[in-house]
Amino acid sequence: MTSQMTINSIATGVPGLDDVLGGGLPELSFNLIFGQPGCGKTILAHQIMFSVATPERSALYITVLAEPPLKMLRNQQQFEFFDVDMINRSVRFVNLTEEALADDLDKLLSRLAAEVQTHAPAFIFIDSFRSMMLASTADNKMQKFLQHLAALMTSWQATTFLIGEYLNETDAGTNPVFAVADGLICLRQSVQRNSVVRKMEILKMRAKPSLPGLHSFRIGASGIKVFAPAFATIGQASSGVDELPDTRLRMGVPLLDEMLGGGLPTGYSLLVAGPSGSGKSILAAAFLAEGARCGETGVIAAFEQHPKRSRKRAIADLIESGRIALVDTSALDLSIDEILLLLLNEIRRLKATRVVIDSLSGFELTLAPTFREDFRESMLRLVVSLTTVGVTVLMTSELEDRYTDLRFSPYGTAFLTDAIIVQRYVELGSRLQRVIAVVKVRGSDHSNELRQFSIDGNGIQVGAMLSDQEGLLIGNPMKKSDAN
Secondary structure: OOOOOOOOEEOOOOOOHHHHHOOOEEOOOEEEEEEOOOOOHHHHHHHHHHHHOOOOOOEEEEEOOOOOHHHHHHHHOOOOOOOHHHEOOOEEEEEOHHHHHOOOHHHHHHHHHHHHHHHOOOEEEEEOHHHHHHOOOOHHHHHHHHHHHHHHHHHHOOEEEEEEEOOOHHHHHOOOHHHHOOEEEEEEEEEEOOEEEEEEEEEEEOOOOOOOOEEEEEEEOOEEEEOOOHHHHHHHHHOOOOOOOOOEEOOOOHHHHHHOOOOEEOOOEEEEEEOOOOOHHHHHHHHHHHHHHOOOOEEEEEOOOOHHHOOOHHHHHHHHHOOEEEEOOOOOOEOHHHHHHHHHHHHHHHOOOEEEEEOHHHHHHHEOHHHHOOHHHHHHHHHHHHHHOOOEEEEEEEOOOOOOOEOOOOOOOHHHOOEEEEEEEEEEOOEEEEEEEEEEEOOOOOOOOOEEEEEEOOEEEEEEEOOHHHHHHHOOOEOHHHHO
16 A cells, blocks of 8 residues: 655745645645736745745746846835845846847756756746747747756756746647646736726646635735635634624613614624614724723724724724724725735734624725625625624615615625614604614514614714604605515
8 A cells, every 4th residue: 555645835925825725835846927017926926935945945036038137136125025135045046138038948948957956946936937938939949948948847856936927828828838837826917997906816736725716916015915715714713713602792872782682692793774974883883892891802994984083082092002903994996805804814813702894885985896796795705704703793884865765785785694773864843863773683582663862972872762653754664575
């Protein structure tokens, strides 16, 4: 009986990329990083290189008809992953532009082999490999060159990366190097209105259960950050989460707790729907503040009014004290996976139990246009992921108050939530008055009363139930199908 050969994995050092790759890069693999100009290929290659290279296992970066090494180093020094102390110790750069321009593939191959033999690197990067191929004028020579290069890479006992500019898979597929590569990492970018959306796809990764599909990523001061899908990230966040207790959380509004049947059940998702100015954000702030009073921590993703400018000064103080984390939503090209990752990171950091998303309307507008098309499915992914890690979620939704037509969400997402509270305006005594009602609490009895409420310096104050005659003025517009 023969033992199974083990293929070691290499951690790339790129946040989220190892999750997408299925646990890292296979050691001694031959990988191609390709995509259109400006999509981040060279940044990704350098970020991996500076993460994996050591004096004992060095990296060799070979430039061929690409940026000169000095220019490349100057550009890459702007990123936090760049470590100048590693140059010529763990990382070496070699420029083979002269050999490539000579159109002598045999000489180029010999120089490549000589550099590898001299430095004996564990990691080899060739940028740009496509430029090297275009420099050749004879197809038959290039086929022979590829065969010899593939044989050499096998004998080098190194993990190899070829970086090339290919506009699409059709362009790339005509190149025989794609057939022999162990890994194909495709980077894409598109401009949509005022947003730049970058996505990554692992077209092939031998010996690894890589995640299919397109995965959004962002380029920042720290380099590239990949946003793996929810099911790849919630495992880490949910580790150690015990079975949720059969308890209820207080909302911070006493009579509202009674209307909910004793508070909001732990681990539930709650939708607070209402028109502009009805008090949704104030209720969300009370929910977080009440948690802090009970010794809990929370996270808020605010897509409309910044919490530090809200009427609830207590929330700003809690954010400054570190008991509530504020997720940065200032970018205008976010994806659902990016927001989810930011939330999960803060949940893990604070061991938070309460999460607020204020509001879904602002959330949709913050997303890049391509992500708005699947907003309903994305919200399902978000809600399920957050409740899976054991937090209780409150979301607000902006609704036009039509007085005779009561809806709970413009996206048809009310069915995603375990509980719904609706706020609205009614005309009583020639004045607009606010009313509040609990529409549903899954698996629990709750009040069906319509109660007036007011907002003062202490927040929301729930008052008396509307009389029968006042209720007739409002009518009975509720659509039960939207609440189920």
